[in-house]
Amino acid sequence: MASRKKTAAKKQPAKPAKRPQPAARRRTKKPAPAPVSAPVAESPLVVKPVEPAAPGPPERREEVVTPYNRPRRAPTAEGAVLVTGICGRLGRLLARRLHRVDRVIGVDRRPFKGKPKDIVHHQIDVRRKKTRDLFRSGDVRAVVHLGVLHDPRASDKEHHSWNVVAFQKLLEYLAQYNIPKLVVLSSANVYGPQPDNPQFLTEEAPLLGAQSFRGIRDLVDLDMLAQSFFWRHPQTETVILRPCHILGGVHNAPSNYLRLERPMTILGFDPMVQAVHERDVVDAIALALRPGVRGIFNLRGPGELPLSRVLAQLGRKPVPVPSPVAKGALDRLWRFRLTSFPPPELDHIRYVCMVDDTRARQVLGYRPSYTLEQTLAAVDSDR
Numbered sequence: 277m278a279s280r281k282k283t284a285a286k287k288q289p290a291k292p293a294k295r296p297q298p299a300a301r302r303r304t305k306k307p308a309p310a311p312v313s314a315p316v317a318e319s320p321l322v323v324k325p326v327e328p329a330a331p332g333p334p335e336r337r338e339e340v341v342t343p344y345n346r347p348r349r350a351p352t353a354e355g356a357v358l359v360t361g362i363c364g365r366l367g368r369l370l371a372r373r374l375h376r377v378d379r380v381i382g383v384d385r386r387p388f389k390g391k392p393k394d395i396v397h398h399q400i401d402v403r404r405k406k407t408r409d410l411f412r413s414g415d416v417r418a419v420v421h422l423g424v425l426h427d428p429r430a431s432d433k434e435h436h437s438w439n440v441v442a443f444q445k446l447l448e449y450l451a452q453y454n455i456p457k458l459v460v461l462s463s464a465n466v467y468g469p470q471p472d473n474p475q476f477l478t479e480e481a482p483l484l485g486a487q488s489f490r491g492i493r494d495l496v497d498l499d500m501l502a503q504s505f506f507w508r509h510p511q512t513e514t515v516i517l518r519p520c521h522i523l524g525g526v527h528n529a530p531s532n533y534l535r536l537e538r539p540m541t542i543l544g545f546d547p548m549v550q551a552v553h554e555r556d557v558v559d560a561i562a563l564a565l566r567p568g569v570r571g572i573f574n575l576r577g578p579g580e581l582p583l584s585r586v587l588a589q590l591g592r593k594p595v596p597v598p599s600p601v602a603k604g605a606l607d608r609l610w611r612f613r614l615t616s617f618p619p620p621e622l623d624h625i626r627y628v629c630m631v632d633d634t635r636a637r638q639v640l641g642y643r644p645s646y647t648l649e650q651t652l653a654a655v656d657s658d659r
Contacts, residue, residue, distance in 0.1 A: 304371065355417025355563065358404055360409060360446070362395075363388050365526045367422045367462070369558045371395055374565075377378045381416065383407060383602065402442045403514065411453040413417035418457035418565055419450060426528060428618040439494040440501070447505050450512055454484055457513045459564045460502045464520045464574060465492055468625035469547075476632040479518070479572040489620040506570070515564040517557075519575035520631055521624075524554030524654040532616040534590060534655045540617075541594040542602055545626045546584050552553075552577040553646035553654055563640045577651050578644045583625055589620075589652055599626070 357374055361367045362382030368390075373450055374380050375395050382397040391397055394561035400406045410416060425438040450458055467477045483500070486493035499516060506514040521530035530551070533539055550577055560575050587594050594640060597605065602622060609615040636642040646654070 281642050289589055291617060299533070301317055305461075311442050317609070338620075355379075355499050355647075356396075356415055356417045357418045357487045358383060359418060359420045359422060360384070361421070363398065364422060364523075365392070365524070366554060366557060369424070370420065370561055371557060373558055373562060381410065383410070396422040403437070403445055407445070408449055411449040411455065412532045414453070416453070416455055418459070419446070419455055420459045420461075420561060420565070421446065424461070424495065426530070429454050430496075432490065432599050435494045435625055437495075443498050447501065447592065450505070451509050455512060456518055457515075457565060457567075458502075458505070459517065459561055460498070461561065462499045462502070462518045463495060464491075464550075464629065464631045465489075465624075466496050466499050466518065467629055468492075468630070469629035473628050473630075475628070477574070477628050477634060478632050479574055489506030491618065491620060503572070513568070513570040513572055516572045517560055517564060517575055518572065518631065519552050519560070520550040520556050520577065520629075521552070522554050522557055523551045523651050526624040529617060529621045531655050533621070533625075534586070534592070534652070536592065536615075536617070538593050538595050539587060540602060540606065541583065541587075541596050542622065542626045543596040543598045546582045546632060547624075547626065547628045548580045548582050549583050549586055550576045550630045550652050551586075554646060556644045558652075559645065560636065560642050563642055569634070569640065573640060574633045575636055575637040575642065576644075577630055577631045580630060581648065586652060589649065590655065 284363060317440040329465070356379035358381045359367055359370060359374075360383045362371055362380075363384040366382065367382070368388070368429060371380050371382060372392065375392050380395045382391075383400060383402055385398070385401050387399060388395075388397045398410065412657040421443065423438075423442065425435055449455075458465070464477070466483040466485045467473070467481050470482070470484060476483075479538050483496045486496045499518075502514060502516050505512070506516070518647060522528060523534070525531075556577065557575060560573070563569070564573070581589075584594070603619055606615065606617070606622065610617075610619055632643070644651075
């Protein structure tokens, strides 16, 4: 019994003596590696808050949040630029501008007279399935959509089929085959001339052009479809251009009106007018094709003038007509095909519809090359 008590007495104090010794050793050894072990355990917490300040990682996170902040592509020569409506006046000017530096593919149901040899033209309807084959080949890197029907004598059904349905098909192909760039030529007319318009309309202004002019409803729909595509498909750099009245060899309402020797004006109204040269519009389209450019941009010429001074510079002799009489008279002239100026366009010679192109100048680097005098003179000379 005595021997057991001695052994127990020896074992009991031994246990407490052994336990504090390793603990004491660990405590004495722990301060030495502390500077190494503490940062290792806390490094994710310490470094992560600093990461947003770094230039690299925030760009990768913002890519998912908004389509504006996606990393820009480097310029590439791979793939061609597909131009719809290439046989129109603007399409031909753009084709001759681009084919010197890019491969150009044209799509238009009309023949291309005077086509450069290195441009491939497909005389097909955009609404047909043959258009899909052009995208399926994988040889398209950008699309410029100029194939918009502006004929005021065409029916509403034809306008809708060509401008809205055809554009919806085109957007399906762009999304399906992941085309990097889309440039859509809209118009500042989508804002609409209104008596309460501000002096200059920005890109955020509401599109009210169809309220008094049914013929522009499909153009407003096209613009809205392009905006929807911009947000739903951020992988495609979408650019929407809204130029003011385009003057030159084009056959549109403003140019046709200014070609009249005795144009009608509204008695008591002399609105300020903006105009842009057709070749300046082509330059803006070329700028919009650069990698990294996206968004909505108004385009205007070098300045503004009252309508009376515009007609005076062109040597026209206007006929002032009271507003109630003007619409009835123009309706009759239009019905008998004695004028090319549609009656709903009367609001453009009565109310103001001018745009602010600050964003195009800052982001695109757009600057009109033609003076206002040259732009007006192009109505008669540049055909």
